[in-house]
Amino acid sequence: MPYKLLFVCLGNICRSPSAENIMNHLIDQAGLSESILCDSAGTSSYHIGSPPDQRMNAAAIAKLGIQLCGRARQIEKSDFQDFDMILAMDRDNYDGILALDPTGKDHDKVRLMCEFCTQHTLKEVPDPYYGGVEGFNQVIDLLVDACEGLLQHVTNQQLRA
Numbered sequence: 001m002p003y004k005l006l007f008v009c010l011g012n013i014c015r016s017p018s019a020e021n022i023m024n025h026l027i028d029q030a031g032l033s034e035s036i037l038c039d040s041a042g043t044s045s046y047h048i049g050s051p052p053d054q055r056m057n058a059a060a061i062a063k064l065g066i067q068l069c070g071r072a073r074q075i076e077k078s079d080f081q082d083f084d085m086i087l088a089m090d091r092d093n094y095d096g097i098l099a100l101d102p103t104g105k106d107h108d109k110v111r112l113m114c115e116f117c118t119q120h121t122l123k124e125v126p127d128p129y130y131g132g133v134e135g136f137n138q139v140i141d142l143l144v145d146a147c148e149g150l151l152q153h154v155t156n157q158q159l160r161a
């Protein structure tokens with residue numbers, strides 16, 4: 001059974017699709033695409049069905065040469081059963097995710113993405129939506145760091161279990 005990761009932000013058009021696509025890129029490079037699967041979702045319904053934000057896609061292409069794929073969807077309760085780990089981009093997202101699990105049964109599956117950063121000290125991936133180009137570039141830098149740490153974590157802790 002592959003290990004399944006779900007990346008979650010507010011709109012599922014900027015941060016979480018970037019995390020999903022960057023992680024898939026690292027997983028492909030590591031030859032682990034049969035072992036680790038990724039998806040992303042938003043806590044809100046604002047952008048359901050929309051492709052990734054063009055500004056976010058432009059930053060991913062400029063910095064990494066990665067084209068962002070996917071369509072926005074909203075997180076649902078069944079995601080707690082379907083995924084092994086749920087990565088929240090910020091604390092609001094974290095709280096929104098836990099609100100879908102009132103018993104707290106799957107609390108341990110939910111983590112803040114920046115926990116896995118080794119180069120950056122920010123604790124949250126800032127929402128770039130209402131800001132300028134620098135904010136989108138910062139999202140990419142943070143997510144590359146976090147995704148590298150997360151891949152290490154998953155390969156060390158889970159695949160050897």
Ligand code: 4NP
Nearest residue numbers: 009010011012013014015129
């Ligand atoms: P994301 O960014 O949560 O990283 O996808 C946002 C996208 C849309 C909105 C806010 C943040 N919005 O308010 O519509």
